[in-house]
Amino acid sequence: MDCPRDLGQVDLWQESLERSLARRGRPKRSSVELYRLRGERGRGERGLTLEEVLLESAQHSQLRRRAADHHLVPRPAAAVGGVSALTLLALMTLPDLLGGRGGSNQRLTYAAKVRRRERAAKTAAIASFQPRSVSNRALAGDSTPVTFHNRRAREAMSISASTRQLQRRLGVVADGDFGPITLRAVKDFQADHGLVVDGIVGPATRAALGLPAGPMLRANPIYFPEPAKAFHRLVRVAPRPARRVSRRRPDRAREAVSIGAGTRELQRRLGVVADGDFGPITLRAVKDFQADHGLVVDGIVGPATRAALGLPAGRILRPEAALFPRPHLRHFPARTTNGYVNPLAQTGVTPERIDMGVDYAGTGTLTSIGQARIDYVATTNTGWPGAFIEYQLLNGPDVGRCVYYAEGVRPAVGIYVGRVLQPGQAVAYLIPGWSTGIEIGWGAGIGTATLAEKFGEHAFPTPAGENFSALIASLGGPAGIP
Numbered sequence: 001m002d003c004p005r006d007l008g009q010v011d012l013w014q015e016s017l018e019r020s021l022a023r024r025g026r027p028k029r030s031s032v033e034l035y036r037l038r039g040e041r042g043r044g045e046r047g048l049t050l051e052e053v054l055l056e057s058a059q060h061s062q063l064r065r066r067a068a069d070h071h072l073v074p075r076p077a078a079a080v081g082g083v084s085a086l087t088l089l090a091l092m093t094l095p096d097l098l099g100g101r102g103g104s105n106q107r108l109t110y111a112a113k114v115r116r117r118e119r120a121a122k123t124a125a126i127a128s129f130q131p132r133s134v135s136n137r138a139l140a141g142d143s144t145p146v147t148f149h150n151r152r153a154r155e156a157m158s159i160s161a162s163t164r165q166l167q168r169r170l171g172v173v174a175d176g177d178f179g180p181i182t183l184r185a186v187k188d189f190q191a192d193h194g195l196v197v198d199g200i201v202g203p204a205t206r207a208a209l210g211l212p213a214g215p216m217l218r219a220n221p222i223y224f225p226e227p228a229k230a231f232h233r234l235v236r237v238a239p240r241p242a243r244r245v246s247r248r249r250p251d252r253a254r255e256a257v258s259i260g261a262g263t264r265e266l267q268r269r270l271g272v273v274a275d276g277d278f279g280p281i282t283l284r285a286v287k288d289f290q291a292d293h294g295l296v297v298d299g300i301v302g303p304a305t306r307a308a309l310g311l312p313a314g315r316i317l318r319p320e321a322a323l324f325p326r327p328h329l330r331h332f333p334a335r336t337t338n339g340y341v342n343p344l345a346q347t348g349v350t351p352e353r354i355d356m357g358v359d360y361a362g363t364g365t366l367t368s369i370g371q372a373r374i375d376y377v378a379t380t381n382t383g384w385p386g387a388f389i390e391y392q393l394l395n396g397p398d399v400g401r402c403v404y405y406a407e408g409v410r411p412a413v414g415i416y417v418g419r420v421l422q423p424g425q426a427v428a429y430l431i432p433g434w435s436t437g438i439e440i441g442w443g444a445g446i447g448t449a450t451l452a453e454k455f456g457e458h459a460f461p462t463p464a465g466e467n468f469s470a471l472i473a474s475l476g477g478p479a480g481i482p
Contacts, residue, residue, distance in 0.1 A: 002096050003261040162214045166201055169209045179223035207424045228396055262314050269309045279323035284353075291355065291460070298385030298407075319435060339396045341423045342475040343403075343440070347430060351478040354449040354461035357404070357441020358469045358480035365412065366405050366428045366440070368421040369475070375402065375418075375445065377411055385436045387411065388448045389428050391421060398471075402443035404450065408434025441468045 024380055123202045160176040167174040170185040183199045190197045194207045201209075201217035260276035267274040270285040293308045301309075301317035313460045347364025368391060376390040386407040393399050409428040421427065430438055442451035442464050452464040461469075461482045473479040 016248045097175055124229065154399050157438045159215055159217065162211075163217055165211060166209070166217060169211065177223070178217060178220045249405045259315060259317070263317055265311060266309070266317060269311065277323055278317060278320050280319075283319045288460070291458070296383060296385060297355075300385070300435070321433075322457065337475055339423065340398075340471075341367065341474055342472070342477045343367050343369050343427075344477040345424070346426075349430075349478065350437075351480050352437060353467050354453045354465040354480035354482055355439070356457075357465050358472065359404075359437055359439050360478075361437035363430050363432045365426050366438075367424045367431065369393065369396075369403055369471075370398075370404070372421045373418065374415060374427075375420065376404075376448070377415060377417055377442075378448070379410065382406070382448050384439075384448060386431070386434065387428075389415065390443045390445070390448075391427065392445065394420075394444075402445040402451075404439075404441060404443035404448075406439045406448075407436050408438050440472075441465055 016231070021028060087207065131367060163178050163182070164174040164176045166186075167176075167182055170182065170189060172181050172185050182366045186201060186205070187197050187199050189195075189209070190205060195204055195208060199213075199219055203213070206212070206214065263278050263282070264274040264276045264279075266286075267276075267282055272285050274279055286301060286305070287297050287299050289295075289309070290299075290305060295304055295308060301311075301320060306312070306314065343366050344364075345358070346367060347360075347362055349360040349362030351362065352359035352361060372391040372393045373394060374389070376388065378389075378455075379387040382388040384406045387409050388404060388406045389409065389411055390402050390404040392402050405428045408431040408432060412426040412428055415427060443449070444451050444454035446454065450464065452458075454461040455464065457463055461480070465480065466482070469480040
């Protein structure tokens with residue numbers, strides 16, 4: 001025929017079948033497919049454009065071809081008594097489809113085999129078709145393969161294929177199963193390439209692996225069984241006798257010998273008596289050495305001081321408190337001169353040497369000499385062994401000069417940069433027992449530098465230190481020791 005024929009229509013299929021039988025000299029008959037196309041109880045039509053009909057028809061055709069090749073079942077050649085040979089074949093091989101229960105043991109055995117192969121036949125039928133959309137105007141006799149969209153099967157195949165591709169990129173066995181080995185390889189790859197280490201192959205991980213866009217791959221939970229939940233049971237047992245555990249105690253005697261030997265070596269390098277006691281003489285020698293070599297003058301022999309002395313690495317050496325008897329503290333009355341007051345009037349201190357400023361040891365509160373404004377406050381990273389506070393005088397004969405309080409001090413309450421002070425107002429508290437005491441003197445107004453440093457004065461006592469000591473003495477405070 002020259003016109004298109006749609007085998008999805010029952011009438012066209014029947015006419016085509018009759019013409020084919022007439023050409024071959026066969027009697028007219030119907031077919032199993034035509035019977036099934038007519039639908040349940042002969043109502044309505046079921047076209048091959050329907051996915052389920054096409055799938056079922058493909059399965060029946062495949063089963064008939066297998067049954068024709070089976071040696072236990074003879075190949076029917078013609079219709080018997082007006083019944084189609086294909087109908088007899090279906091009755092023998094597919095009793096469950098048409099409700100039959102008879103037949104020999106051989107037929108039952110073959111039918112059981114068929115049922116076991118149903119799932120394999122369905123998968124093979126799916127794979128035998130290439131993607132193409134079905135049209136209601138398909139030409140009769142057009143043998144182009146047609147696909148039916150089994151979404152779940154297609155997704156399963158897609159995920160498995162993507163997993164194998166992933167495994168090949170990762171260098172593990174490409175079995176298509178996302179198990180522990182693949183998960184570990186994915187996490188290692190993500191960690192090496194700066195990705196989020198979650199074991200999930202998403203767009204970012206795919207791009208890093210050079211994989212095309214595809215489904216998001218996750219570990220299959222069946223390969224990761226949940227651990228059995230632990231249960232607790234209360235069991236009463238007899239108490240065991242206490243067992244004493246001996247702990248290793250530090251060898252105080254050995255530590256003392258080590259510190260003493262280190263102190264003697266330090267004293268030999270400084271040129272003082274090597275008696276192993278870190279007392280006032282050794283402390284003064286250490287501070288002088290630190291000042292001469294541009295180190296922090298704190299009297300503590302740490303890594304920097306050790307390196308400057310050429311000593312090997314060892315313990316940090318500090319002055320021994322027992323060798324520094326507590327001095328008799330004196331309180332000095334306040335005295336007003338030219339609008340200035342004694343800053344040590346509220347302290348009990350003992351004067352020490354004059355260097356950049358004047359050193360003192362004791363307790364109490366340091367106050368402002370005159371009317372002033374705070375211009376620097378720091379408690380850490382000052383370059384000093386402690387805090388550094390500086391203010392600028394706003395009155396009196398030394399107006400414009402800066403005064404600093406450093407080392408073993410802490411800012412008084414309400415002290416901040418820009419705060420205006422009145423004469424005698426609290427500026428800082430002395431920290432009791434501070435190893436280096438305190439130092440007060442003229443500041444440079446530049447960071448934590450002193451006026452002596454600004455003028456390049458390094459020989460102790462410095463002129464700036466002596467000038468400040470004289471000011472303290474004029475206000476009734478204790479002068480420093482030259």
